[in-house]
Every structure is written in structure tokens, then in C-alpha cells.
Amino acid sequence: MNLSSILLTIINKLDGERTIYAGFHLLRGKRSGQTLQDVEYYGLKPFFGLLPKLRIVTFDEAANRLIELGYIATSDDSLVTVTEKGRLELSILPSYRFYGWDYRGREMIFYGRLTLTVQTMSNIRAGKKSFMPIQKDMNIQTFVKKLLYELPIKNPLFSRQVGEELTIGIIRSEMSDLQKVIFTHRLAGYGLSGWTWDQLAESLKLNPFTIRLMFIESLHMLLTVIESSTDLQLLQKMAADIKVSSYLTESSTKTKRLFDQGMSIEEIATARQLKVSTIEDHFVEMSINNTDFPLQMFVSEEETIAVIAKMNELGTKRLRLLKDEFKSLTYFQLRLILGARTGEGA
Amino acid sequence: MDIHTVLKNKFGFDQFRPGQEQVIQDVLEGKDTIAILPTGTGKSLCYQLPGYVLNGSVLVISPLVALMEDQVANMKRYGEKRVIALNSFLNYTEKKQITANLERYKFIFISPEMLLRKSVKNSIERLNLSLIVVDEAHCISQWGFDFRPDYLHIGEFFAYEGRPPVLALTATADKKVIRDIGHYLNLEEPTLHQYPLDRPNISYTIMDLDSETTKTRWIQQRLLETKGPGIIYVASRRRADDLSSLLQEKGLSIAAYHAGKEQEDRAFIQEQFISGEINWICATNAFGMGIHKIDIRQIIHEHIPQSIAGYIQEVGRAGRDGLQSAATLLYSHEDEGRTRFIIQGDIPTEKEIRHYTSLLQKNIPSDEAAEMAKITATGKRIIDYYLERMYLEEVVRRMEKLVQDKEFQLQTILRLIYSTTCIREMILTFFGESSIIKPESCCSVCGTVDDRWLQGPQVTNLAKRPLNWTERLIELLG
Incomplete structure (x- = not known):
């Protein structure tokens, strides 16, 4: 890879x-x-x-x-x-086996929480109450502190329990053997420092960037199984809010709210002091992400069917070529049709 | 309460280190104080201890977010929970929560830009402050090697009736910088405490080598024959990576460290260096602040540093255990130009400034504009500060002046490098110290450097082998 x-x-x-x-x-x-x-x-x-x-x-x-x-x-x-x-x-x-759309780099926050939890448990197990946290990010530190607060971390058996849960998650994720090695060596604990990308690359005889990609993929795989594994309670807690919950951008969400209240595109543009073209972009985003997008408010069903048929006939999704075929439709209408009727959401 | 009792009870020490007691006494008497204490001599105790004696909170202004986080983590580690860092890392809700409850904290670390926000400023002014500390105070001076324009604002904050005493701390400052600190911070007849910079256990060697290849060969030989742990300071990230992997191939235990590495990688390397798992670090000047390792035996510079003060800061990381250590500076004639190029690269030229401001007028976001005008992040920070305060023409003149200042500093270090008088003497004179006792192993100009003690088996890089993944988890968690 x-x-x-x-x-x-x-x-x-x-x-x-x-x-x-x-x-x-x-x-x-x-x-x-x-x-x-x-x-x-x-x-x-x-x-x-x-x-x-x-x-x-x-x-x-x-x-x-x-x-x-x-x-x-x-x-x-x-x-x-x-x-x-x-x-x-x-x-x-x-x-x-990437799932970028769901995680968008946020898998690294999950990894941050996990490393800090493992480092903490590992130190407590060794009787160390103070250590330099591997994660400097305040949000991650606060999260882990809150998480561990309600758990029996002083119980000597607890760290092993964490280890077992993680083991099950790793096996279930079906990551490759190489990924398992990379994944576990990016964790650190008492007397056991983590391995840098270069050190992993050197000993596994692979390019550091390749290792990074394999690591990201393994995180995506692990997160996906955690989501459906109700028995992995601690990992589920660590994965809270990692998966993107709204696929719309923040700005589009605002536009959608106004649209749901019954405002027109022009009214929304005025209210939000944005250009009409920007609001149109938001609508295209909505057409892509919301299965219940009311396409018929913007273009008739007949026109929609005709555009999709032409698209398949020409074997293209390029707007300019489609526009040549449907001079009466605007680019905006064409984008909405493609958004609502192509891809996974169709 | 007697300060010796506090020292024993709170910190577990029987004695103060040189300088600490006098500084603390002045602070407790409510005087504005400037303290110049060499790195690694317990600067932070000078405000932590008064914090416990006085009623109210201590506000610590600190320039580097990373350094601040490090200090806070350290204090928490030793059991002080009433400590908080206010900086741009916090999100809006956190900031709001913390500022609403500031009186709960005994020690409040803050970055200069946060201090100047109106909301933050208001909540700080409502606090009962017992002491204001300006850490790394040399950053206020353009003469300092670490000039931070944000720092110039701090003085504005201090100009209120009945403010608590101010303690300005730094490791290195010459007369000009000391004057600037007093002036820009609006200090009232500050008492000055300056402790000997000299580190008799460090020997200085400066060597002229004709090219980068020769330097590489010298370093390789040196690392194969002498002891670490040590740090090699190089001029660029790329060189840090290249030199480190070259030396690794020779079987040496070394890793590269620079700001271009991911946060976790940096933490792993730091940890490995402190624990002795790796023997050498090949780094840019990003490495060092907040590293607590007392047995560093060697510091090697493979380039000409930008200023004497910066050089001394880096060299001062060696031998904090008081044992013999060696500082070696390698230079070649082409280095002068290279260092000048790096220094000037950070200072925007007239053309760049004009380009930048014209882009800003077209409503282009400032980060983008800076990138388009090829202005570095440091450069942007500097001119943004000035553009807010003065006309474009003046800013341009300021930058020209800054270039001259930096050039002056470079000339000073060049004088040190080409010096025919004792290196130790030159350095101490530069910082205004007059009494000099030369140790037995002094410097390459004196010709007395005896580093036979350095000879010895070096730590080789035992090829790291990864564990089986289940074994690794068991080692971590049982």
C-alpha cells in the first residue's frame, strides 16, 4: 500500500x-x-x-x-x-478498507484517547501515579480523565481487562498481522516507549508513509467493528463522537434549517448575507446527503429521468456535456439531479 | 511561614540552589525583580514557592504553548492540582468555563495573546493576584534571540494601579536585553539578580572544517569513539533527517527531532532519549525546551548558531549533573552565508511586505496572503504586530532595522568563532561578567581541552525488533 x-x-x-x-x-x-x-x-x-x-x-x-x-x-x-x-x-x-467519509481524520482522536488510556493503565499497574502524558491535547486529556474516573482503575485486574477487550477488538477488525504489529507498537506504557514511524519503517523494511496508511486503515477497521460490538464497552466509550454524525457542513446545516422553515433560496441568501450561489452549493450538498431531499420542488420527475438516461447513454457525469443536451435546465438543476440520483444515496 | 520550611514541605529540598533564596526574598518583599538564572537551576521554584507563601494567585506569562503545557504537566505531576494553562489550544467552551472560575487556581499560565483579549483581561483583573511572572522574559527584546512581538504588549497590561510585583525570569540576557525588559514591562526600579553563567564542567571546542562532508565524517568518527548521551544541533529539518539516518546506518543509536515530526513521534523520541533507549538526538533548535535530562555529556553544533545567547541556551543543556561535559562547534566558511540566509528568511523584505498589505486590502485572509507573499509564520507574526501600530513605511524601516540587529548578533557570534582569546572569557564578557576562573579543561583556544574521559564504548543501535502484537499488549497491560 x-x-x-x-x-x-x-x-x-x-x-x-x-x-x-x-x-x-x-x-x-x-x-x-x-x-x-x-x-x-x-x-x-x-x-x-x-x-x-x-x-x-x-x-x-x-x-x-x-x-x-x-x-x-x-x-x-x-x-x-x-x-x-x-x-x-x-x-x-x-x-x-478505508472509511474516510465516516472518520475524516477523527480516527486520530480515537487513537489519542486510546494511547493515553493505555499509558495511564500501564503506569498504574506499575504503581506509578505520575508520568508525562503522551498526548498534550487538552480535549483528549479531559476526555480520558472523565472516562477513567468512573472505572475501577485501581483494581489490579482492570488493566488486563482493558488489554483483553482491545485484543478482541483487534481480532474482530480483521486487520492484517502487519497492521496488528504497527498498531500495538504505536501504543506506549510504563518502561515501554512507543515506536516512531521511522523506527517501524526501519525494522519492518517498509516506507514510513506506507506504514502510516496501513495504520489509518487499521483504525478505520477497528472503529467499524467497535460500532457494532456492544460487548466492547470501554472501546465504545472511547469511540464516542468519532464517527461523523452529520455529513452536512455546518453552514449547510444552517441553510437546511431555514429551508425546513419554509424559506426560499433567495430569502435564505438575504437572511444569511451569503451569495445565492453559495446557498445553491448547500442545496447540492443536501441533495447528496439527505435521502428525503425534495428534488421535485426544483425539477420535474420527467426531466430527472431524461437526464439520468442521457448520463448513462453518454457515460459521463460532466456537467458541461449534459448542459449541452439540456439547454432548458440550469447547472444548479443538473447538479441537484446528479446529487440525488447518483452514487450510493440513489 | 519560613521559606525553608516551605521548601522542605512542599518541594522536599533541604537547600536552595544558588540564587533562588535571594530572588524569592525580594519577590516576597513586593519588589519588581529581574532574575537571570542559567537553565536547569530551578527557575520555576522562584515563583512556585512564593505562590504558597502569599495569598492569591500567581499569573505566569509564558511565550511557548508547548513549554507552558510542559510546565503545567510537571506541576500536576508533583501533586499541584490548582494549576491551569490558558492558551489558544483551548476551545471556546473550555475557555469560557475556565475564565469564569479562575479564582480556583493558584497558578495560572497564560500566553501573551490570551492576556490581551478583553474578556480574559477583565476576569484576570478581578482576581486577587499575588505575583505576576514573565517567563523567558528575553523574548520581549528585539535584541533577544527569540523576539516575540506579542511580548511587547504585556507592558500595556501592567499599567494599572496597585498591581502586584512582577518577576521577570530568563536564562540569558545581556545588558541591552536587561534594559529592554525593565523598559517594556514598565517595571519600577527592579532589583537585578544575575547568577554566574559559567558552567565550569563544560569545555568549549570550536573547529574549522572545510565542508559538510568533512563535518559529517568528523561527527561519525566522534560518535563512534566517544560517549553520549548527546545532542547534535543542525540548521535544517532535512539535514536532521539525513544526518540521523546516515549515522543510524553506521550502527549508532540516534533519532532525528524537529517541528516537522508528528506530536506522538516527538513524544516517543523524547521519552526514548530520557530513558536512555537512544543515545543521540539529531535536532533543529526545536529540541530542548522542557527536557529534563541531567546526564547529557555532549552538545555538538554542526552550523553557526544565530546568536551567542541562543548558543549558550543550547550548550547549557549539557552536564546538569555537574559532571564533565563537552561542547563542540563545527563550522565551515560557507556556514556564515547559510546562517545569514536562514535569519533573513524569517524577516519580510520591503517587497514582500508591500505585496502582503496589497493582498490584505483585497480582503484576502491574512494566512493566505502571507503564503502568497512568501512570508514565514514568524515573519507574519512580526509584521502583523507592527502594521497594527504604525504606517507601512515605518514597518518597512523597522524590518530593515531588525535585519541589521540580527546581522549584528551574527557578527558577534562570528567574532567568538574566529576568536583568538579564551572562548569562555569571550562568552562571559558578552554577558557582562568579569570575574572568570578558568577550569582545567577550558577551551580549544586555551588549548587545554582534555576529553580523554569521553573516550569509551559508545552505545550501538541494537536493532530494534518488534514484539508479537499479543506479547506487546501483555507487556503494556498485563
Whole structure:
């Protein structure tokens, strides 16, 4: 696993209709209308917000590698496609088990809570009441303090119980053996320091970035099983509020509230002192995320069916091409149709 | 209560370290005080102890959020629960909660920018403060190597009737900086306590090597033949990574440390260095603040530091156990230009400032504008401060002045490097100390450095092997 292969998978899904930087915004989890739209139209939810701090140089390196290997090609208008050679490579890549759309980097908060809990239990077990916390973030410290406050941490058997619960979670998550090693060595405790990415890379003979990606994937896998495992009580508490609860941006949520109160787009724009186009972006987001979005208020069912049929016929989701076919419809209407009727929500 | 009793009961010490008692006495008498105490000599006791003797809270203004968190964590560790850090790490609700209940805390650490927020300022003014402490007070002076424009504001906060005494603390300050501290903090006839900077157990060696390759070879040889633990200070993040992995390949126990590493990685490395699991750290100047390790034997600089004060701060991390330690500075002729380039890179040029302000006028968010104008985060902080207070032309002149100041500091350290008089003497004279007793192992100019004691088996990097994952969990949790 490495950034290039993930990028290749993404480019393949984008289907020659976007520039390579759509992949960058996707991985960083950019919450703009365009990126959110892409996520839905092209089925890219697993990769959304996977690397919120991804640097453009790192991304460019990965992209250039793909070009050098001849896996991708860019057209004159900068659109990027997967070549025959790239398709061959794709067929031998393992499948990924990321759930970026649900976690968006917040899995690291869960990891922070977990490391601090393990470090605390490990020190208490060794009879140490004071130690330098591995997490400096106040929110994480407060969370763990509150969590441990109501638990029998002084009971000598309790830390083992934590260990057992974690063991069950790890097994159930079906992470690979390598991921299990990485995961447990990113935990630290009394007399046992954590391993840096470089140290793991050195001893496992892997690229540090690859290890990081494997770690993120293992967290996503673990979080997913925790969610449905009522017997893993402590882990469930640690995972509280990690999964994104509202897929709408904060601003879109406000717009939705006003819309639900019966206000029109123009009225909302005036009330919120925002441009009409911004409010329209919010509506597109709503059409993507809310299964009960009232599409018929904006466009007729007949027109909707016609657009979807044309989209399948042309094999494209590019708005400009669809607009040429449906001159009477606005871009806004087309985006709403695509939002409500394509992707997983359809 | 007698301060010796408090020292014993609260801190478990029988005796004060040099300087502490006199500073504490002045503070308790309500005098404004400037105390210059070398790193590692227990500066924080100078306000913690008075905190327990006096009624009311102690406000500690601290420039670095990381340092602040570290101090708070340390105090909590030793059982003081009434301590809080107010800084930009807190979210809105936390901030509100804490500021509403400030009187509950005995020790309140705060960053300068928080102090100047109106809501925070109001709740602090309602408090019964017994003492205000300005930590790392040299940051207030443009002459200091760590100038923080935010610090210039603090004085504004102090200008009220009946304020408690102020204690300004720093590890290193020359005469100019001392004057600036008194002036900008609006101190009233402050008493000055200055304790000998000299660390007789540290020997100084300065060496001229002709290129980076030679330096690398020298360091490699040195690490293979002599003892650690030690720190190698380098000029850039990239160099820290490169040099560290090169030395690792030679079987040495070393890790790189710089601000570009993730928080957890930094914590792991720090922990491993303190516990002795790794013997060497190859770092930028981001490493060191808040590290409590007393047995560091060597500090190696692989570049020309930006100022003498900064250099002394870094060197001072060696030999806190009082045992023999060695400081070595390697330089080559190309270093002068490189250090100048790094220093000036942080100070915005006239062209950059004009570009930046024109972008701001177009309503472009300031962070973006700074990036577009190629202004660093430090540079932005500095000009934002000045742009709020003066005309563009003046700001430009200020920056030119700053470049000159920094250049002056560079020239001073260059004089040290090319010096033909005793290095120890040069350093102490720079900080205004006159009486100098040369230890037996003094410096490379005196020609008396005897580091035979350093020879010895070095710790090699025992190839770290990961455990089986279940074993690892059992070791952690039983």
C-alpha cells in the first residue's frame, strides 16, 4: 500500500473527468461543493479526508511516480485518465478498507484517547501515579480523565481487562498481522516507549508513509467493528463522537434549517448575507446527503429521468456535456439531479 | 511561614540552589525583580514557592504553548492540582468555563495573546493576584534571540494601579536585553539578580572544517569513539533527517527531532532519549525546551548558531549533573552565508511586505496572503504586530532595522568563532561578567581541552525488533 496506488484507484474512479488535483482535495477532505459532489458522483467516500494534512509536495511525488510508471496520462485540458498499463496494475492491487467519509481524520482522536488510556493503565499497574502524558491535547486529556474516573482503575485486574477487550477488538477488525504489529507498537506504557514511524519503517523494511496508511486503515477497521460490538464497552466509550454524525457542513446545516422553515433560496441568501450561489452549493450538498431531499420542488420527475438516461447513454457525469443536451435546465438543476440520483444515496 | 520550611514541605529540598533564596526574598518583599538564572537551576521554584507563601494567585506569562503545557504537566505531576494553562489550544467552551472560575487556581499560565483579549483581561483583573511572572522574559527584546512581538504588549497590561510585583525570569540576557525588559514591562526600579553563567564542567571546542562532508565524517568518527548521551544541533529539518539516518546506518543509536515530526513521534523520541533507549538526538533548535535530562555529556553544533545567547541556551543543556561535559562547534566558511540566509528568511523584505498589505486590502485572509507573499509564520507574526501600530513605511524601516540587529548578533557570534582569546572569557564578557576562573579543561583556544574521559564504548543501535502484537499488549497491560 502506498499513496501512489491509492491515487491510482481514485483516478480510475474519476473516470477521466477531473484533473489530478481533484484527488488532492479529496484526500485532504476539502468541504467544497465540487469535492463533495465528486465524492458522491464517483463513489469515492472511502478516500475522503484520509490525509487531512497531506502536503502538496508529497501528493505531487505520488502523482509523478504514476506518470513515470506510465499508469496515468493527462490530456490537453489537464484531465487525467488511467492507461492500459495502469489498469493492469489496478487489477493486482489489494482492495482497501478505508472509511474516510465516516472518520475524516477523527480516527486520530480515537487513537489519542486510546494511547493515553493505555499509558495511564500501564503506569498504574506499575504503581506509578505520575508520568508525562503522551498526548498534550487538552480535549483528549479531559476526555480520558472523565472516562477513567468512573472505572475501577485501581483494581489490579482492570488493566488486563482493558488489554483483553482491545485484543478482541483487534481480532474482530480483521486487520492484517502487519497492521496488528504497527498498531500495538504505536501504543506506549510504563518502561515501554512507543515506536516512531521511522523506527517501524526501519525494522519492518517498509516506507514510513506506507506504514502510516496501513495504520489509518487499521483504525478505520477497528472503529467499524467497535460500532457494532456492544460487548466492547470501554472501546465504545472511547469511540464516542468519532464517527461523523452529520455529513452536512455546518453552514449547510444552517441553510437546511431555514429551508425546513419554509424559506426560499433567495430569502435564505438575504437572511444569511451569503451569495445565492453559495446557498445553491448547500442545496447540492443536501441533495447528496439527505435521502428525503425534495428534488421535485426544483425539477420535474420527467426531466430527472431524461437526464439520468442521457448520463448513462453518454457515460459521463460532466456537467458541461449534459448542459449541452439540456439547454432548458440550469447547472444548479443538473447538479441537484446528479446529487440525488447518483452514487450510493440513489 | 519560613521559606525553608516551605521548601522542605512542599518541594522536599533541604537547600536552595544558588540564587533562588535571594530572588524569592525580594519577590516576597513586593519588589519588581529581574532574575537571570542559567537553565536547569530551578527557575520555576522562584515563583512556585512564593505562590504558597502569599495569598492569591500567581499569573505566569509564558511565550511557548508547548513549554507552558510542559510546565503545567510537571506541576500536576508533583501533586499541584490548582494549576491551569490558558492558551489558544483551548476551545471556546473550555475557555469560557475556565475564565469564569479562575479564582480556583493558584497558578495560572497564560500566553501573551490570551492576556490581551478583553474578556480574559477583565476576569484576570478581578482576581486577587499575588505575583505576576514573565517567563523567558528575553523574548520581549528585539535584541533577544527569540523576539516575540506579542511580548511587547504585556507592558500595556501592567499599567494599572496597585498591581502586584512582577518577576521577570530568563536564562540569558545581556545588558541591552536587561534594559529592554525593565523598559517594556514598565517595571519600577527592579532589583537585578544575575547568577554566574559559567558552567565550569563544560569545555568549549570550536573547529574549522572545510565542508559538510568533512563535518559529517568528523561527527561519525566522534560518535563512534566517544560517549553520549548527546545532542547534535543542525540548521535544517532535512539535514536532521539525513544526518540521523546516515549515522543510524553506521550502527549508532540516534533519532532525528524537529517541528516537522508528528506530536506522538516527538513524544516517543523524547521519552526514548530520557530513558536512555537512544543515545543521540539529531535536532533543529526545536529540541530542548522542557527536557529534563541531567546526564547529557555532549552538545555538538554542526552550523553557526544565530546568536551567542541562543548558543549558550543550547550548550547549557549539557552536564546538569555537574559532571564533565563537552561542547563542540563545527563550522565551515560557507556556514556564515547559510546562517545569514536562514535569519533573513524569517524577516519580510520591503517587497514582500508591500505585496502582503496589497493582498490584505483585497480582503484576502491574512494566512493566505502571507503564503502568497512568501512570508514565514514568524515573519507574519512580526509584521502583523507592527502594521497594527504604525504606517507601512515605518514597518518597512523597522524590518530593515531588525535585519541589521540580527546581522549584528551574527557578527558577534562570528567574532567568538574566529576568536583568538579564551572562548569562555569571550562568552562571559558578552554577558557582562568579569570575574572568570578558568577550569582545567577550558577551551580549544586555551588549548587545554582534555576529553580523554569521553573516550569509551559508545552505545550501538541494537536493532530494534518488534514484539508479537499479543506479547506487546501483555507487556503494556498485563
